[in-house]
Amino acid sequence: MSLSNRDLAELYFAKFPHDETLADEAFTDDFVFHHLRDIRGRNEFREFMRGVSRAFPDFRFEMHHYVDEGALIAAHYTFAGTQHDTFLGTVESRGHRFATRGMSLFSCRDGRIGELWVAFFSLAMMQQLGAVGDI
Numbered sequence: 001m002s003l004s005n006r007d008l009a010e011l012y013f014a015k016f017p018h019d020e021t022l023a024d025e026a027f028t029d030d031f032v033f034h035h036l037r038d039i040r041g042r043n044e045f046r047e048f049m050r051g052v053s054r055a056f057p058d059f060r061f062e063m064h065h066y067v068d069e070g071a072l073i074a075a076h077y078t079f080a081g082t083q084h085d086t087f088l089g090t091v092e093s094r095g096h097r098f099a100t101r102g103m104s105l106f107s108c109r110d111g112r113i114g115e116l117w118v119a120f121f122s123l124a125m126m127q128q129l130g131a132v133g134d135i
Helices: 005-015 021-026 041-055 122-128
Strands: 027-034 038-040 060-069 072-082 097-109 112-120
Touching (some): 005 021, 005 112, 021 041, 038 041, 097 122
Antiparallel strands (some): 027 038, 060 072, 072 097, 097 112
16 A cells, blocks of 8 residues: 555654664655755654654654645654653753654655655753753
8 A cells, every 4th residue: 555645754763763764664765854954865864763762752843734745745844752762862850841843845756755854943952951051
């Protein structure tokens, strides 16, 4: 059964970061995740998911909007979690909770996600985690 591009985006938000089957179910072989740095391929993305899941075991999304433009799907959401472990190898856990808004753009082809761009209020997230002070 082939998923629609919108279904692929919804699958991503349902499984990230706690279900690594996401990578095999939804991504192309040459998948690229664009955020702080490019993450290339399913295996590298699985490692990223493990780090996020470890740092924020209660990580979750609240979806606000989807825009479907065929091969491109945009999503607007709030995501939140409580930090229990080091994040990105440098942000030590202080046990703080965060909630911030973000947007993602999925580029789909042949029934899979080929690229994903993520943008969110990272400064607000880091302030809430206690990693940086107010500016």
